[in-house]
Amino acid sequence: MPVSMIYPEFEIIRKEDRCIHCRLCERQCANEVHRFDKEHGRMLADEAKCVDCHRCVALCPTRALKIVKSDHTFRPNANWGEETIHDIYRQADSGGVLLAAMGTPKPYPVYWDKILVNASQVTNPPIDPLREPMETRTFLGKKPHQVHRGPDGRLKNELSPGLSLDTPILFSAMSYGSISLNAHKALAKAAEKLGICYNTGEGGLHEDLYQYGSNTIVQVASGRFGVHKQYLNTGAAIEIKMGQGAKPGIGGHLPGAKIAGDISKTRMIPQGADSISPAPHHDIYSIEDLRQLVYSLKEATGYQKPILVKVAAVHNIAAIASGIARSGADIIAIDGFRGGTGAAPARIRDNIGIPIELALAAVDQRLREEGIRGDVSIVAGGSIRESSDVVKAIALGADAVYIGTAALLALGCHLCRSCHAGKCNWGIATQQPDLVKRLDPEEGAGRLVNLVTAWTREIKEMMGGMGINSVEALRGNRMMLRGIGLSDRELSILGIKHAGE
Amino acid sequence: MVIQAELLDFQAINEAIRSAGNSPVEIHGCCGQRYIGDGLADQQVEIFGTPGNALGAYLNGGTILVHGNAQDAVGDTMNEGLICIDGLSGDATGYSMRGGSIFVHGNVGYRAGIHMKEYGEQKPLLVVGGTAGSFLGEYQSGGTILVLGLHSKDPVPVNNFCGMGMYGGRIYLRAEHLPSDFSSRLTSRPAEEADLKEIQPALEQFCRLFGESMEEIRKKPFYVITPNSSSPYQQLYAAK
Numbered sequence: 001m002p003v004s005m006i007y008p009e010f011e012i013i014r015k016e017d018r019c020i021h022c023r024l025c026e027r028q029c030a031n032e033v034h035r036f037d038k039e040h041g042r043m044l045a046d047e048a049k050c051v052d053c054h055r056c057v058a059l060c061p062t063r064a065l066k067i068v069k070s071d072h073t074f075r076p077n078a079n080w081g082e083e084t085i086h087d088i089y090r091q092a093d094s095g096g097v098l099l100a101a102m103g104t105p106k107p108y109p110v111y112w113d114k115i116l117v118n119a120s121q122v123t124n125p126p127i128d129p130l131r132e133p134m135e136t137r138t139f140l141g142k143k144p145h146q147v148h149r150g151p152d153g154r155l156k157n158e159l160s161p162g163l164s165l166d167t168p169i170l171f172s173a174m175s176y177g178s179i180s181l182n183a184h185k186a187l188a189k190a191a192e193k194l195g196i197c198y199n200t201g202e203g204g205l206h207e208d209l210y211q212y213g214s215n216t217i218v219q220v221a222s223g224r225f226g227v228h229k230q231y232l233n234t235g236a237a238i239e240i241k242m243g244q245g246a247k248p249g250i251g252g253h254l255p256g257a258k259i260a261g262d263i264s265k266t267r268m269i270p271q272g273a274d275s276i277s278p279a280p281h282h283d284i285y286s287i288e289d290l291r292q293l294v295y296s297l298k299e300a301t302g303y304q305k306p307i308l309v310k311v312a313a314v315h316n317i318a319a320i321a322s323g324i325a326r327s328g329a330d331i332i333a334i335d336g337f338r339g340g341t342g343a344a345p346a347r348i349r350d351n352i353g354i355p356i357e358l359a360l361a362a363v364d365q366r367l368r369e370e371g372i373r374g375d376v377s378i379v380a381g382g383s384i385r386e387s388s389d390v391v392k393a394i395a396l397g398a399d400a401v402y403i404g405t406a407a408l409l410a411l412g413c414h415l416c417r418s419c420h421a422g423k424c425n426w427g428i429a430t431q432q433p434d435l436v437k438r439l440d441p442e443e444g445a446g447r448l449v450n451l452v453t454a455w456t457r458e459i460k461e462m463m464g465g466m467g468i469n470s471v472e473a474l475r476g477n478r479m480m481l482r483g484i485g486l487s488d489r490e491l492s493i494l495g496i497k498h499a500g501e
Numbered sequence: 502m503v504i505q506a507e508l509l510d511f512q513a514i515n516e517a518i519r520s521a522g523n524s525p526v527e528i529h530g531c532c533g534q535r536y537i538g539d540g541l542a543d544q545q546v547e548i549f550g551t552p553g554n555a556l557g558a559y560l561n562g563g564t565i566l567v568h569g570n571a572q573d574a575v576g577d578t579m580n581e582g583l584i585c586i587d588g589l590s591g592d593a594t595g596y597s598m599r600g601g602s603i604f605v606h607g608n609v610g611y612r613a614g615i616h617m618k619e620y621g622e623q624k625p626l627l628v629v630g631g632t633a634g635s636f637l638g639e640y641q642s643g644g645t646i647l648v649l650g651l652h653s654k655d656p657v658p659v660n661n662f663c664g665m666g667m668y669g670g671r672i673y674l675r676a677e678h679l680p681s682d683f684s685s686r687l688t689s690r691p692a693e694e695a696d697l698k699e700i701q702p703a704l705e706q707f708c709r710l711f712g713e714s715m716e717e718i719r720k721k722p723f724y725v726i727t728p729n730s731s732s733p734y735q736q737l738y739a740a741k
Contacts, residue, residue: 087741090739090741091739093739094739095739096737096738096739097737097738097739098738098739098741099738099739099740099741100741220578222616223597223616224578224596224597224599224616224618227559227578227597228559228561228578228580228599229540229542229559229561229580232540232559253734255732255734256731256732257732264620265620268599268618268620268623269618269619269620269642269643269669270619270620270643270669270731272731272732273642273643273668273669273731273732274642274668274731274732274733274734276640276642276666276668276733276734278616278640278666282593282596282612282615282616282639283573283574283577283592283593283596292535292554292555292574293555295511295535295536295555296535296536296539296555296558296559296574296577297559299511299512299515299536299539299540299558300539300540300558300559301540302519345738346741418740420738420740421740
């Protein structure tokens with residue numbers, strides 16, 4: 001047997017005086033970490049298989065378990081860290097491209113944490129959202145440049161089709177295949193209860209979820225999986241996926257092993273065959289070509305649906321967004337490089353793209369300068385972690401935000417970043433029926449509703465503190481933001497002043 | 502219903518087609534209007550002239566006949582139905598089609614049949630009477646592509662990178678030999694009687710549609726091309 005040079009990253013601490021040998025941990029762990037040693041009457045653990053997902057810890061009836069990072073160490077080295085060394089061992093063992101999941105764990109700057117929000121004092125007094133009306137309803141889509149009135153003086157309704165959200169938050173695209181049907185059901189049910197939308201991702205729409213169509217954004221990606229007329233007509237909006245923050249410039253593939261049963265049926269591809277979404281749309285080489293896809297979708301759905309175009313935040317995002325705004329798209333979704341994924345090559349995830357905060361500010365600024373900001377709405381995603389991130393994103397120019405990782409956390413995800421293994425013990429990023437059923441869609445929906453409701457309340461309180469009673473008045477209101485510890489260059493890109501100015 | 506297309510934009514043309522309900526539609530003087538017939542089902546549309554890009558995208562049934570050339574992305578993501586082009590067709594013809602048939606009398610451009618896929622009873626068919634540009638059947642994961650190379654002096658009726666990244670379905674080339682850059686990730690063999698029997702109905706339909714002769718088609722052999730793996734990425738990764 002070849003020697004493994006990788007020492008397990010975690011240690012499983014089992015308090016023997018608490019362990020009652022119920023073997024629940026053994027049954028709960030799809031990674032087969034725990035096992036019962038009959039001879040000596042005790043539980044054993046193979047730490048090498050542990051991904052630190054806390055399933056056993058959370059379910060242990062006597063709290064006998066905890067997982068800690070191993071303090072086993074290489075000779076300390078500021079240049080060659082443990083992870084780097086392990087990665088080299090893995091690649092030397094396998095010859096493979098390193099595959100990882102969820103957003104980058106690298107310590108890049110998080111600009112949300114370097115931005116502070118204003119509040120009113122003395123003048124323009126704060127508003128108490130519990131006492132006074134506070135509007136969070138958000139309309140996404142093209143806005144008219146001017147209003148027209150009929151001979152009777154009434155406004156003529158010349159609005160393009162759009163999305164109406166009760167709060168400026170949407171669940172971002174996660175495909176059926178990358179996550180389980182129960183996870184999709186929870187997202188769909190929650191979106192309906194919250195008056196917002198979830199997004200199918202590029203894996204098609206399961207037949208049980210057509211009933212949530214008016215709260216569904218259906219995605220069209222380069223592979224066109226599960227895309228057909230009924231699918232397009234069912235969604236409240238159609239999103240063209242050009243890119244994803246976690247893996248700009250590359251496509252996606254769901255391995256054939258995961259294409260079974262309903263996934264095969266929903267993606268409309270044979271069982272066991274890979275599901276490959278190429279990096280480019282092979283009919284899109286220009287903004288003019290993008291326009292063609294936008295309009296072919298509009299024609300096919302009778303101009304009833306707003307079209308989103310989702311792109312990863314990359315270096316020239318402002319120019320790209322300007323092109324998209326001119327392509328006929330109604331909404332631009334920008335996904336920052338800290339965004340999550342079910343699987344991406346680690347080097348791409350950790351090194352490609354730019355932060356959403358800078359991208360968003362640059363796009364909003366550019367579209368304003370060009371006088372086309374009203375032609376599109378902007379949805380920002382790529383690591384929106386809490387309600388204050390939402391407030392800051394809107395003040396930087398977003399109309400609404402996409403949340404993915406936060407939504408999965410609400411469903412029980414513990415960010416073990418092992419989605420690509422398909423053995424999610426929390427029933428989210430897996431297709432194993434015994435694991436999927438651990439996630440109860442009703443309960444999951446309830447938790448998602450709680451999360452978004454709580455965030456909305458916090459958003460209202462922060463808006464109230466600023467003396468703002470409508471999310472409309474917060475949008476692009478950069479006077480409400482100040483930077484802390486940022487360089488002049490960063491401040492100028494964000495379009496905000498430094499704290500104290 | 503007859504639509505005189507010279508002064509109409511695509512929206513007006515499509516509105517007119519939809520308003521015709523189930524009665525057949527003829528479009529005369531078509532000159533590059535895009536998106537014609539997108540998302541249609543169960544209608545008969547006959548086009549004289551040159552329809553623009555994305556003809557019959559998301560087609561869900563019915564028939565579109567073109568007397569003339571078509572441009573790019575004909576039948577993009579079509580699900581069912583029949584598109585016949587008595588002329589040439591542009592790039593990405595049949596992009597991601599999942600069902601139905603596209604027959605082209607003449608040549609097609611780059612990336613024809615790219616990402617064609619099949620599911621259950623839905624098996625798309627693309628028949629090209631002339632030659633095909635580079636990247637024919639790229640990422641093809643299902644369905645059948647036939648390239649006949651009729652009236653062409655080239656011994657091989659396709660350009661470079663035929664079947665690149667293909668992981669399902671079949672390509673039939675009527676050719677004297679395989680393309681010189683034939684990918685090692687594909688397998689091929691001369692078509693046998695059973696293969697020819699399988700494509701016979703498609704060839705007969707092609708001859709009927711465009712007045713070509715089966716005798717002429719039979720003068721050259723066919724090669725059958727299939728991928729050698731349905732999971733080409735399996736060995737590429739190491740889990741972190």
